[in-house]
Amino acid sequence: MGKGKMKFVSGVVLLLVVYVGCIAGAFFLTAHVFTVTIESLSPVLIQIINSLLGLLGAILFFSLFQMKHMAQIKQALAAITAALEKISRGDFTTHLHLGFRVSEEVEALINNINKMALELNQMEKMRQEFISNVSHEIQSPLTSIRGFAQALHNDQLSSGDRLRFISIIETESIRLSQLSDSMLKLASLEAENSKITPxxxxxxxxxxxxxxxxxxxxxxxxxxxxxxxxxxxxxxxxxxxxxxxxxxxxxxxxxxxxxxxxxxxxxxxxxxxxxxxxxxxxxxxxxxxxxxxxxxxxxxxxxxxxxxxxxxxxxxxxxxxxxxxxxxxxxxxxxxxxxxxxxxxxx
Ligand SMILES: Nc1ncnc2c1ncn2[C@@H]1O[C@H](COP(=O)(O)OP(=O)(O)O)[C@@H](O)[C@H]1O
Ligand SMILES: [Mg+2]
The missing domain is CATH 3.30.565.10 (Histidine kinase-like ATPase, C-terminal domain)
Structure with a gap:
C-alpha cells in the first residue's frame, strides 16, 4: 500500500475510533445523568441524544487537534521566516530544528533550507579564503617592488646594486602579471558557459x-x-x-x-x-x-x-x-x- 493510501486509511480508522469512543462516553454520561434526573425518557430519544453528544464530542476533539496543528504550523512558518531572514542578512550558520513533528512537506522544506545554509556557508568560507590568498599573493610582490623602488632613490647606490634592484622589480612585476593571467584563465574556465572547442x-x-x-x-x-x-x-x-x-x-x-x-x-x-x-x-x-x-x-x-x-x-x-x-x-x-x-x- 502506498504512503498516501496508508495515511488515508489510518485517518479514517482514527475518526471512527474517536467517534465510537465519544458515543460510548456520551452513553455512560447520559445513563448516569438520566438515572439521577428524568427516568421515563424513551430509548429512541436517549439514543438520539447519545449520538448527538458523541458527534459533538468528536467535533470538539478534532477541532482541538486541528487548533494544535495550526499553532504548530504557525510556529514552524515563523521559525522558517526567521531563518530565511538570517540567511538573507548573510548569516549562514543557521540550522533549523523545530523540536516537534511536522508534516513531511514542511520537514522537506526545513531540510532544504538547512542544506542551502550549509552550502552557502561553505561558499562563503571559500570566498574569504580566496580573497585572503589573492591579497597575500598580490601583497608580497608589491612590498618588494615598493621597497626596491624606494632603495633606487639612493644616489650612492653602486651600479651593480641598481641593476639587481631593477631586475627584482621586473621579476616581481612579471609575477603579478602571471597571477592576474592565471586568475583570469581560471575564472573564464569556471564560468558556466565556458565551452571547449574540440x-x-x-x-x-x-x-x-x-x-x-x-x-x-x-x-x-x-x-x-x-x-x-x-x-x-x-x-x-x-x-x-x-x-x-x-x-x-x-x-x-x-x-x-x-x-x-x-x-x-x-x-x-x-x-x-x-x-x-x-x-x-x-x-x-x-x-x-x-x-x-x-x-x-x-x-x-x-x-x-x-x-x-x-x-x-x-x-x-x-x-x-x-x-x-x-x-x-x-x-x-x-x-x-x-x-x-x-x-x-x-x-
Ligand atoms: N613535479 C613536481 N614535483 C614536486 N612538487 C610539485 C610538482 N608539481 C607540482 N608540485 C607541487 O604542487 C604545488 C602546486 O603546483 P602549481 O599549481 O603548478 O603551482 P606553482 O607551480 O605555481 O607553485 C607546487 O607549489 C609544488 O609544491
Ligand atoms: Mg606550476
Whole structure:
C-alpha cells in the first residue's frame, strides 16, 4: 500500500475510533445523568441524544487537534521566516530544528533550507579564503617592488646594486602579471558557459613541441629530458590542452634540481590516451599530494617564493582535464621524484 493510501486509511480508522469512543462516553454520561434526573425518557430519544453528544464530542476533539496543528504550523512558518531572514542578512550558520513533528512537506522544506545554509556557508568560507590568498599573493610582490623602488632613490647606490634592484622589480612585476593571467584563465574556465572547442590533432606532436619550447629551461639546469611519444590523434581543445602540458612540464623542470632527469611518455590504452610526466625532483609528501590541485596551494612556500609560482597552475590543469572528461593523478616520493599521469578519452 502506498504512503498516501496508508495515511488515508489510518485517518479514517482514527475518526471512527474517536467517534465510537465519544458515543460510548456520551452513553455512560447520559445513563448516569438520566438515572439521577428524568427516568421515563424513551430509548429512541436517549439514543438520539447519545449520538448527538458523541458527534459533538468528536467535533470538539478534532477541532482541538486541528487548533494544535495550526499553532504548530504557525510556529514552524515563523521559525522558517526567521531563518530565511538570517540567511538573507548573510548569516549562514543557521540550522533549523523545530523540536516537534511536522508534516513531511514542511520537514522537506526545513531540510532544504538547512542544506542551502550549509552550502552557502561553505561558499562563503571559500570566498574569504580566496580573497585572503589573492591579497597575500598580490601583497608580497608589491612590498618588494615598493621597497626596491624606494632603495633606487639612493644616489650612492653602486651600479651593480641598481641593476639587481631593477631586475627584482621586473621579476616581481612579471609575477603579478602571471597571477592576474592565471586568475583570469581560471575564472573564464569556471564560468558556466565556458565551452571547449574540440578538434582532431596529433597529441604526440603537441607534447613534443612543448618539450622543445622548454629546452632553454631544462638545458640551463642540465636536466636530461627524454620523450617516448607514440603517434596518437586526439579530439580535444588544442589550446587548452597545450596549457596542461606546459604547466606539468614547467613544474617538473622547476621542482627538479640540476642534473636530474625528466621523462615524458605517451601511449594508447584502450580508448584512452595516457600521458606520464615523471621527474627525479624534490617530490612531495602524502599530505601535499592531497592538496596540490587546490587553488593557491604550494607544498613548500619558502622554496616556492624563489621559484616563481602562485599555486594556480595545477588547478587550471585539473579544470581543463575535467572539462575533457579525463583524469589526472600523481604519485610522488619525497626526495626521489614525482609522476603525473593524465588519462584522456581519445574522442
Ligand atoms: N613535479 C613536481 N614535483 C614536486 N612538487 C610539485 C610538482 N608539481 C607540482 N608540485 C607541487 O604542487 C604545488 C602546486 O603546483 P602549481 O599549481 O603548478 O603551482 P606553482 O607551480 O605555481 O607553485 C607546487 O607549489 C609544488 O609544491
Ligand atoms: Mg606550476
Amino acid at each position: 578538434v582532431a590533432y596529433r597529441l604526440d606532436k603537441q607534447i613534443k613541441n612543448i618539450i622543445l619550447a622548454c629546452e632553454p629551461q631544462w638545458t640551463q639546469k642540465k636536466i636530461e629530458m627524454e620523450g617516448f611519444l607514440d603517434q596518437l590523434e586526439i579530439t580535444a581543445d588544442e589550446s587548452l590542452m597545450s596549457q596542461v602540458w606546459i604547466n606539468l612540464i614547467h613544474n617538473s623542470i622547476k621542482f627538479t634540481p640540476e642534473s636530474g632527469s625528466i621523462r615524458v611518455e605517451l601511449h594508447r590504452q584502450g580508448e584512452n590516451a595516457v600521458c606520464r610526466v615523471s621527474d627525479t625532483g624534490i617530490g612531495m609528501t602524502e599530505e601535499d599530494r592531497l592538496h596540490i590541485f587546490e587553488r593557491f596551494y604550494k607544498a613548500d612556500k619558502a622554496r616556492n617564493r624563489s621559484q616563481q609560482g602562485n599555486g594556480l597552475g595545477l588547478s587550471i590543469v585539473k579544470k581543463i582535464i575535467d572539462m575533457h572528461q579525463g583524469n589526472i593523478h600523481v604519485e610522488s616520493i619525497v626526495g626521489a621524484g614525482t609522476t603525473f599521469t593524465v588519462i584522456l578519452p581519445l574522442c
